[in-house]
Amino acid sequence: MSTKPSVGPMCTRDSLASDLRAVGLRPGETLLVHSSLSSLGWVCGGPAVVVSALLDVLGDGGTLVVPTHSGGNSDPADWGNPPVPEAWWADIRASMPPFDARTTPTLGVGVIPETVRNWPGAVRSCHPQTSFAAVGPRAAAIVDGHALDCRLGERSPLARLEEGGARVLLLGAGFDSCTAFHLAEYRISSPQGDNSFAVMTAQGRRWATVRDVSISADRFDELGAAFEKERPVVRGAVGGAEARLFDLADAVAHAEGWLREHRPHTATTRGH
Template structure:
């Protein structure tokens, strides 16, 4: 049994809510949150306390949105972290459980999104790899109609968030996590790639392949640093975490110009893994 004291500071629902208000979160707004629970310190109540603090600040008329991605539902031929033997690929494609917005767990996005996914009244979008979950009065309008051939583009929740004037909170997360930058990728010339996943259809489970825009988070950290120098970004501390708060629409517009100028487009990108 470890006798090492936990790393602080001690964070509670009330202390987190107070610091989020000090950062500038407003009641009634729509907020997309990218987060790292471990960056906050020792949170009394774990990820549930963080979600409650966010909902406390947003109030009854605000809407909380998080990425609930499940990129492991993808073609094993593109897996690299870690890869699997080629001899397994066919069986994985046959056996991969189909995406179910009610039960499919998140993958690689942290404990806070997984908690929101299971929150009473949460709504979740239909994409097998890049879903979003939302809690609040705008939840259904934001997550409905997420097209299978549009991971993070015009027919995804990101575009709906842009339409309602949402802001982004990076809570202990860096700009590499900023999914809104991907919406900009759909608005500049880009190649198309095959994306595969297991889904349910009226005829039952199937392995489906669609064509979609090639996306990558390459150089998102550089993009974020440039954005922060030129556009309004509120910076502060929540618990031990560095926090950033900014307009989603502003980030997308800036990224559309910056990416076209600074980053050559790849010919293809593997499916998420």
């Protein structure tokens, strides 16, 4: 057991819901949340309480969406943190468990998305690396049809969120976590590359390689700072976390122009 003192503020389901309402969350809306549990302070009840507070504010008519990414299901030749010996690559490709929307855990997106993934009634899109999970009346329509060769583009939940007028909540997370910016990458002259993963098909497990946009969060922090100066972004505190709330479509539109101007079209960055 840790002997370190707990760091506040102390947050409860009611206090978090009150803070979320004060920031501007509305009943009945569709909300994409990027989050950091530790940024909130000491949460009485842990991540499930955060999810409950979000659902309390959204109400029965609202839909909560989170990234449930699992980027470890990828080509070991691209791994750098840490890399693995080249002698292992063939065996990894042959042995990597195929993506299963019901059981594949999240990776690198925090404990709140993992909690939503396991929430009663949650549904999840079927991309092996960049899935999203959702709870609420619009959940199934948002996650349906996530194409294997479209991580975060027109045939991903991001485009469905844009069509549905969703907003984004950065809850203790920075703009470098804002997946909406990736949708803009698909709408400009972005480089493409091969993307590989293990999937389950009607014929069984297979290692698949598709052609897709080479997504990258490079300079998203700068993009976010520029967006915040020029477009409406509501800022406030939720517990100990800084929160930002804004329209997803607005973020995508701004990112299209900014990326065309500031990111070289010849870049070959790969990402998962």
